[in-house]
Amino acid sequence: MRLKDRVAIVTGAGSGIGAASALAMAREGARVLVVDINDAAVKKTVEQIEKAGGQAAGARADVTRAADNQSIVEQAVARWGRLDVFFANAGVPQWKTDIEDVEEKTFDQIFAVNVKGVWLGAKYALPVMKKQRRGVYLITSSTSAIRPRPGGQTYAASKGAVVTLTKALALEAAPHGVRVVAIAPVATHTPMLPTFMNKVEVDEEGLRQYIATVPLGRLNEPQDLANTAVFLASDDAAMITGSCVEVDGGRCI
Numbered sequence: 001m002r003l004k005d006r007v008a009i010v011t012g013a014g015s016g017i018g019a020a021s022a023l024a025m026a027r028e029g030a031r032v033l034v035v036d037i038n039d040a041a042v043k044k045t046v047e048q049i050e051k052a053g054g055q056a057a058g059a060r061a062d063v064t065r066a067a068d069n070q071s072i073v074e075q076a077v078a079r080w081g082r083l084d085v086f087f088a089n090a091g092v093p094q095w096k097t098d099i100e101d102v103e104e105k106t107f108d109q110i111f112a113v114n115v116k117g118v119w120l121g122a123k124y125a126l127p128v129m130k131k132q133r134r135g136v137y138l139i140t141s142s143t144s145a146i147r148p149r150p151g152g153q154t155y156a157a158s159k160g161a162v163v164t165l166t167k168a169l170a171l172e173a174a175p176h177g178v179r180v181v182a183i184a185p186v187a188t189h190t191p192m193l194p195t196f197m198n199k200v201e202v203d204e205e206g207l208r209q210y211i212a213t214v215p216l217g218r219l220n221e222p223q224d225l226a227n228t229a230v231f232l233a234s235d236d237a238a239m240i241t242g243s244c245v246e247v248d249g250g251r252c253i
Helices: 016-027 039-051 066-080 104-132 153-176 204-211 222-233
Strands: 007-010 031-036 055-060 085-088 135-140 178-185 244-247
Touching: 007 016, 007 066, 016 031, 016 039, 016 055, 016 085, 016 222, 031 039, 031 066, 039 055, 055 066, 066 104, 085 104, 085 222, 104 135, 104 153, 104 178, 135 153, 135 222, 153 178, 178 222, 222 244
Parallel strands: 007 031, 007 085, 031 055, 085 135, 135 178, 178 244
Antiparallel strands: none
16 A cells, blocks of 8 residues: 555545545555545545545644644644645635636635645645655646636636645755645546536536547546545655646646
């Protein structure tokens, strides 16, 4: 098992990419702190991990709050004695909207979750990893950081910001033996997908249009990102840091 006896925190782990990644890390031997703003979703993911024979605990947290980020790091260390992986995955999407129609509160929410949440996670996780002289800080970015779609300028800017943050943190952390890596998914079959498609529900027409933009001919499944996260968190990726790994079926070519 590639993550045997390691300790991981996954935010936004109540559904989608986060849930799949928490389950995959647990299958690879990690003890996982499942974090989400939704208590019921946390409980569901923890139960799935335990049912499969893995080790997990749950915590409700709002990643935009410093105290919550500090708390989840302290909980993981208190429970298991270390912190090897922090997957800053929690994020919020943007409805397709021209810039003149985007409300300031929408901008603030997107940047609070997608950028500040990642920054706060690093603020509290990286000191623990630096002291251990070992650890991996993973960040969910997006192909929108590299190849934006019309009407998603605020989301794209937030995901571009965390790609730059990834590089800056990687330089800071490298002398301490700690790696920082971003993952850029193309559209993925998660609860956020309808919003990206600007629809209340995913429909066949919208799905065909999205799939047509991906050279490999399909969208991501959450497991595609979970597999990538496990690889990047493992020693198999020991020389990867500061990168933004595109998991996009060729979308950004």
